[in-house]
Amino acid sequence: MKKMKKIFTVSTLRGLLSIILFVVLWQLVVFAKVPYLENLPYPKDVAVHGVEAVQSKTYWLNWEISLIRVFVGFIAAQVIGIPFGLAMGASKVFRDFTFSAFEMLRPVPPIAWIPLAILFWPTRELSIYFLVFVGAFFIVVINVLQGVSNISVSLKWAASSLGARPKDVFWKIMVPGSLPSIITGMTVGMGVTWNVLIAAEMIAGQGGLGRMTWEAYTNHNIPLIVVGMVSIGVAGYLCSMAIRWLGEQAMPWKKRF
Amino acid sequence: MAVSNGNSVMSKGNFGEVRLEGVTKIYEKEGVSHPVLQDCMLHIPKGKLTVLMGPSGCGKTVLVNLIAGYERPTSGRVLIDDTGVAGPGPDRLVVFQETALFPWMTVYSNVVFGCSVQGTPKKAIKEKAELILKKVGLYEFRDKYPSQLSGGMQRRAELARAMINDPKIMILDEPFRGLDAMTRQLMQEFYVGLFEEVGRTNLFITHEIDEAIFLADRLIIMTYQPGRVKAEIEIDLPRPREFHLLASPRFMEIREQAIDLLYEEAAKAFSSGSKAAYDLVGALVAQKGACKPTCTPR
Amino acid sequence: MTTHDKIEGAISIRKVTKIYDPEGARVMAMKDCSFEMGAGEFTIIVGPSGCGKTTLLNAIAGFDTITSGEILLDGDTISSSLKQIKPNVDRMVVFQNGALFPWKTVIENITYGPVVQDRMKKSAAAELAKGMLHQVGLGEIGDKYPEELSSGVQRRVEILRALINQPKVVMLDEPFRGLDAVAKTVMHEFLMEVFCASPRTMFFITHDLDEAIFLGHKVVIMTTRPAQVKKIVPVALPWPREHHIMNSREYLELKQEVLEAVHEEAKKAFEAGERELA
Numbered sequence: 067m068k069k070m071k072k073i074f075t076v077s078t079l080r081g082l083l084s085i086i087l088f089v090v091l092w093q094l095v096v097f098a099k100v101p102y103l104e105n106l107p108y109p110k111d112v113a114v115h116g117v118e119a120v121q122s123k124t125y126w127l128n129w130e131i132s133l134i135r136v137f138v139g140f141i142a143a144q145v146i147g148i149p150f151g152l153a154m155g156a157s158k159v160f161r162d163f164t165f166s167a168f169e170m171l172r173p174v175p176p177i178a179w180i181p182l183a184i185l186f187w188p189t190r191e192l193s194i195y196f197l198v199f200v201g202a203f204f205i206v207v208i209n210v211l212q213g214v215s216n217i218s219v220s221l222k223w224a225a226s227s228l229g230a231r232p233k234d235v236f237w238k239i240m241v242p243g244s245l246p247s248i249i250t251g252m253t254v255g256m257g258v259t260w261n262v263l264i265a266a267e268m269i270a271g272q273g274g275l276g277r278m279t280w281e282a283y284t285n286h287n288i289p290l291i292v293v294g295m296v297s298i299g300v301a302g303y304l305c306s307m308a309i310r311w312l313g314e315q316a317m318p319w320k321k322r323f
Numbered sequence: 324m325a326v327s328n329g330n331s332v333m334s335k336g337n338f339g340e341v342r343l344e345g346v347t348k349i350y351e352k353e354g355v356s357h358p359v360l361q362d363c364m365l366h367i368p369k370g371k372l373t374v375l376m377g378p379s380g381c382g383k384t385v386l387v388n389l390i391a392g393y394e395r396p397t398s399g400r401v402l403i404d405d406t407g408v409a410g411p412g413p414d415r416l417v418v419f420q421e422t423a424l425f426p427w428m429t430v431y432s433n434v435v436f437g438c439s440v441q442g443t444p445k446k447a448i449k450e451k452a453e454l455i456l457k458k459v460g461l462y463e464f465r466d467k468y469p470s471q472l473s474g475g476m477q478r479r480a481e482l483a484r485a486m487i488n489d490p491k492i493m494i495l496d497e498p499f500r501g502l503d504a505m506t507r508q509l510m511q512e513f514y515v516g517l518f519e520e521v522g523r524t525n526l527f528i529t530h531e532i533d534e535a536i537f538l539a540d541r542l543i544i545m546t547y548q549p550g551r552v553k554a555e556i557e558i559d560l561p562r563p564r565e566f567h568l569l570a571s572p573r574f575m576e577i578r579e580q581a582i583d584l585l586y587e588e589a590a591k592a593f594s595s596g597s598k599a600a601y602d603l604v605g606a607l608v609a610q611k612g613a614c615k616p617t618c619t620p621r
Numbered sequence: 622m623t624t625h626d627k628i629e630g631a632i633s634i635r636k637v638t639k640i641y642d643p644e645g646a647r648v649m650a651m652k653d654c655s656f657e658m659g660a661g662e663f664t665i666i667v668g669p670s671g672c673g674k675t676t677l678l679n680a681i682a683g684f685d686t687i688t689s690g691e692i693l694l695d696g697d698t699i700s701s702s703l704k705q706i707k708p709n710v711d712r713m714v715v716f717q718n719g720a721l722f723p724w725k726t727v728i729e730n731i732t733y734g735p736v737v738q739d740r741m742k743k744s745a746a747a748e749l750a751k752g753m754l755h756q757v758g759l760g761e762i763g764d765k766y767p768e769e770l771s772s773g774v775q776r777r778v779e780i781l782r783a784l785i786n787q788p789k790v791v792m793l794d795e796p797f798r799g800l801d802a803v804a805k806t807v808m809h810e811f812l813m814e815v816f817c818a819s820p821r822t823m824f825f826i827t828h829d830l831d832e833a834i835f836l837g838h839k840v841v842i843m844t845t846r847p848a849q850v851k852k853i854v855p856v857a858l859p860w861p862r863e864h865h866i867m868n869s870r871e872y873l874e875l876k877q878e879v880l881e882a883v884h885e886e887a888k889k890a891f892e893a894g895e896r897e898l899a
Contacts, residue, residue: 218423220419220420223393223417223419223423224423224425225425225436226393226410227411227412227413227416227417228416228436228440228441228484228488229413229437229440230440231440234440238440239425242427243427317427318468319429319469319470320470460895473894475891475894503670504670504828504829505669505670505883505891508887509887509888509891530801532801533802566880567877567880570874570876575867575873582802585803
């Protein structure tokens with residue numbers, strides 16, 4: 067009895083309409099020369115600049131640079147953060163030794179690390195990787211930790227009743243059991259990562275979408291600023307999609323039917 | 324305490340008996356000690372289905388945890404076939420309230436989890452698992468995840484996961500809680516059928532009086548805080564048990580007897596301030612005809 | 622609550638069919654379902670889970686439409702494929718999982734209906750509510766908040782909140798679900814009492830067969846989806862009833878009859894459910 071979901075439902079049409087309305091409103095605001103907003107470019111100008119940008123090599127180079135930075139910092143945060151969080155969840159001794167220091171550093175906003183990162187790391191690139199890492203790391207760890215502690219005690223008991231040793235409990239219960247939280251941590255972490263990256267690029271970077279937007283500002287190229295903003299939005303969205311997809315692949319038990 | 328890894332799914336014999344000798348369990352909370360169980364003597368005989376009932380707060384779940392080995396008694400001994408319980412083990416399997424299936428494993432992986440962590444050869448596991456999955460009617464569903472199954476199926480998967488290990492003792496802690504009444508009745512029939520076939524030692528905890536009487540060989544009623552055995556009722560209803568029994572005079576007779584005993588404990592719970600017991604005591608008064616049902620006590 | 626008015630609230634359900642059509646999946650919840658509920662009759666509905674009992678309740682209450690057929694209240698059509706009248710205080714529903722306002726006291730909860738409808742002054746409504754509480758032995762709880770009460774008392778308050786509106790029909794969807802056998806007996810005596818004091822048409826959904834036979838004038842057994850009437854078992858036990866009738870021969874015979882029919886449908890529903898998942 068299952069049918070294909072209709073693509074053009076009333077809600078999607080309304081959604082489409084809302085985008086059109088937004089553009090029309092934008093056009094009107096510029097056209098009417100609303101005070102304080104006189105410098106806004108027409109949607110058409112932005113579109114023209116956008117098309118131009120898409121055809122240029124440097125634009126795509128900026129994409130590549132930003133994506134590599136996100137990728138390196140983000141992966142590093144996962145590789146270090148997930149085992150760290152699992153260890154904290156699994157061992158009380160480890161948690162006692164690390165948690166206080168961790169909680170002391172966690173509230174520091176990632177952007178506040180920028181000066182130190184620039185001074186500390188030998189290259190600018192490394193300091194950007196580091197900043198992205200910091201942005202995601204704390205979120206990853208706290209989510210993994212929460213995931214481990216949310217695993218129902220009856221699951222652990224059931225496993226040990228069935229003859230599981232501590233190592234089985236760790237690998238077969240704790241790790242998969244905290245996976246949903248790990249994925250949540252990744253999703254949230256990815257959002258923060260883009261925030262941090264753009265700020266870091268604007269201040270310290272060479273190339274990248276953030277730098278591109280900043281340079282458009284220094285050149286007073288307003289349409290290009292908007293193109294940069296839209297590009298950053300799209301990039302962040304694509305990364306979140308990728309993680310959602312990854313989550314679906316990693317957790318087949320979450321899919322119903 | 325050797326774990327049998329025999330090839331038969333349902334080996335007869337080799338069942339255990341449980342004895343609690345003067346078991347006391349005290350929890351410390353903010354310097355005040357709460358005795359949950361006190362000097363509890365309990366015997367769960369070999370090959371019988373023993374059902375445990377009592378008001379909330381009578382320590383039923385603690386009792387399960389002690390026998391399963393998740394917790395240790397403050398004093399007294401928990402014996403399985405005259406050997407003290409040292410920790411959890413596959414000779415005593417627990418089927419939990421709601422469900423404790425591993426959500427990230429398929430039905431098949433859940434069922435074979437015990438055997439595979441104990442290192443049983445793959446081939447032997449597969450044969451055994453297939454047999455038992457067919458037995459509980461889940462063979463077609465072996466590759467599904469627990470969330471894709473109905474509540475009744477989840478409970479059967481859990482029964483299968485326990486039974487495949489041939490435990491000496493099965494402990495079921497309100498296993499059908501959360502199922503709707505109809506499915507619950509069907510699951511009771513299914514479960515009692517399995518029990519009657521194998522005759523394993525079973526300890527079954529429940530709140531539902533009809534469920535208790537329908538299943539049990541022996542019904543044990545616990546006292547309210549601290550918990551110990553208040554009364555034991557031999558349930559002499561014929562086996563195999565069928566749903567028709569629910570409307571038999573003998574069933575209703577036992578039911579009345581059990582309700583009377585539960586009322587007494589409820590009254591105690593009430594006088595010690597338990598909010599939930601308010602209704603129970605209302606019922607006590609109503610049934611005993613001490614006054615009209617309209618005059619709810621206090 | 623003693624009324625000598627003519628009792629109203631006869632309900633006719635005539636060939637009611639309900640098809641849900643979310644995204645093209647046509648689910649038939651009820652098919653040609655027909656039966657009558659006399660004015661002032663205590664009717665119990667039992668049937669397998671998900672068979673469409675609640676669908677029927679929603680249709681009578683006016684929460685949902687029906688696809689074909691019609692439902693009449695005292696001879697007037699209240700729901701058909703062409704027409705559906707809105708929920709109204711003449712048909713009150715007591716829900717499964719408690720809907721008392723936690724921020725209002727018991728009295729404020731009970732008087733909410735008449736006050737919000739401007740039918741009564743606040744003080745007069747409060748007096749009436751106090752009287753009702755007193756009559757059922759809950760005199761002292763008027764100023765308490767729902768959370769201070771046990772769940773059994775909460776449900777009694779909820780029933781009173783419905784009754785103060787003098788509805789023609791009271792509909793209860795498994796109101797005592799989750800209470801244990803002992804607590805349920807109190808609820809049954811309570812309901813028996815308020816019903817005797819002021820009889821009205823009761824539409825009571827349950828899964829508990831003892832509850833069904835103990836309370837009902839008749840037990841309507843529904844089939845598995847799509848819901849139809851499988852069997853109607855009239856319960857001719859004298860009113861008011863007391864719990865010891867559960868041991869009588871007539872009672873056990875009735876229970877056997879209902880048990881048989883319900884069990885058959887439950888099994889069908891269960892097997893159908895498993896086929897659907899496969």
